Amino acid sequence: MKxxxxxxxxxxxxxSLAIVGDRWTILILRNAFLRTRRFDDFQAQLGITRHxxxxxxxxxxxxxxxxxxxxxxxxxxxEYRLTEMGRDxxxxxxxxxxxxxxWLAGAAGxxxxxxxxxxxxxxxxxxxxxECREPLDTRDITPIAxxxxxxxxxxxx
Amino acid sequence: MKxxxxxxxxxxxxxSLAIVGDRWTILILRNAFLRTRRFDDFQAQLGITRHxxxxxxxxxxxxxxxxxxxxxxxxxxxEYRLTEMGRDxxxxxxxxxxxxxxWLAGAAGxxxxxxxxxxxxxxxxxxxxxECREPLDTRDITPIAxxxxxxxxxxxx
DNA sequence: TGACAAGGTTCTATTTTGGAACTTACTGTA
DNA sequence: TACAGTAAGTTCCAAAATAGAACCTTGTCA
Numbered sequence: 001m002k003x004x005x006x007x008x009x010x011x012x013x014x015x016s017l018a019i020v021g022d023r024w025t026i027l028i029l030r031n032a033f034l035r036t037r038r039f040d041d042f043q044a045q046l047g048i049t050r051h052x053x054x055x056x057x058x059x060x061x062x063x064x065x066x067x068x069x070x071x072x073x074x075x076x077x078x079e080y081r082l083t084e085m086g087r088d089x090x091x092x093x094x095x096x097x098x099x100x101x102x103w104l105a106g107a108a109g110x111x112x113x114x115x116x117x118x119x120x121x122x123x124x125x126x127x128x129x130x131e132c133r134e135p136l137d138t139r140d141i142t143p144i145a146x147x148x149x150x151x152x153x154x155x156x157x
Numbered sequence: 158m159k160x161x162x163x164x165x166x167x168x169x170x171x172x173s174l175a176i177v178g179d180r181w182t183i184l185i186l187r188n189a190f191l192r193t194r195r196f197d198d199f200q201a202q203l204g205i206t207r208h209x210x211x212x213x214x215x216x217x218x219x220x221x222x223x224x225x226x227x228x229x230x231x232x233x234x235x236e237y238r239l240t241e242m243g244r245d246x247x248x249x250x251x252x253x254x255x256x257x258x259x260w261l262a263g264a265a266g267x268x269x270x271x272x273x274x275x276x277x278x279x280x281x282x283x284x285x286x287x288e289c290r291e292p293l294d295t296r297d298i299t300p301i302a303x304x305x306x307x308x309x310x311x312x313x314x
Numbered sequence: 315t316g317a318c319a320a321g322g323t324t325c326t327a328t329t330t331t332g333g334a335a336c337t338t339a340c341t342g343t344a
Numbered sequence: 345t346a347c348a349g350t351a352a353g354t355t356c357c358a359a360a361a362t363a364g365a366a367c368c369t370t371g372t373c374a
Contacts, residue, residue: 095248
């Protein structure tokens with residue numbers, strides 16, 4: 001299977017990956033959350049080649065995850081900002097950070113911690129059920145067919 | 158920057174990506190959560206080439222995300238199961254599914270829905286603060302240096 | 315006039331994938 | 345005994361993506 005066939009599958013994981021499924025894209029978003037906005041800043045911070053950066057940013061803009069906004073007219077200069085869709089990616093990033101902190105940080109502890117302004121505490125993100133607010137565990141969850149499911153269901157669930 | 162340099166960086170996103178940062182790996186884990194365990198089943202369900210599947214499974218085993226267990230002796234046959242580290246990946250997958258469902262499912266609705274056995278309801282995963290249990294919003298969160306932070310902090314946060 | 319800046323594009327070499335066929339070690343059937 | 349089948353890989357070559365560096369464009373500033 002080629003990658004461009006992925007977003008046609010009937011699976012939200014696959015469809016998400018068709019957009020953000022390469023590592024550079026995820027790192028670009030990470031830095032966008034840390035307030036990076038300009039081409040040269042992304043390039044310097046990430047060490048990505050300019051060629052790939054241009055193509056990834058264009059893709060993110062095309063798909064609505066970021067928007068390209070002129071911040072001056074002469075000469076024309078642009079910056080890249082997260083859209084609402086892009087800001088919403090934050091929950092995935094938090095989950096990714098939590099996983100890395102738990103399993104990969106080792107004895108040194110996590111490289112970054114997070115402060116929740118609303119309550120003033122350092123926190124970990126916890127994924128809970130929208131209905132009962134209990135933390136979710138794999139074994140308590142049963143996937144069922146949704147309205148958008150297309151066959152072949154068993155092949156690409 | 159080459160990919161093998163990534164896991165040396167002082168960032169949990171980058172370190173996580175060094176393990177699960179390609180699309181096939183994430184799809185392998187997706188199917189593992191749907192109870193796939195054997196080489197040929199992964200291959201048939203995903204349409205991945207056998208070559209890549211072998212290399213990705215080997216990597217997941219080496220890094221402790223999955224384990225390779227013999228399920229018969231003669232002839233020797235193996236299956237791949239999620240370890241605790243692998244099962245813990247589920248929160249990331251849930252976040253990914255939720256993002257895809259929200260932004261990519263379109264009018265048809267999500268392809269899969271999830272039932273929470275504990276409360277009996279269909280649910281969405283919600284990411285909340287471990288301290289105050291309020292849902293997290295990007296703008297309420299401030300990253301601060303953690304114990305595992307190594308310079309250059311500004312370059313690869 | 316020349317140096318500098320931001321935001322790209324173009325070029326080639328290297329690395330990674332995709333696709334298909336082949337291998338190994340056994341089992342079950344004719 | 346020969347032959348087909350199964351699970352889990354490995355090998356090979358062609359096609360696609362990435363890395364690294366240089367170059368281009370439009371403008372400002374000294």
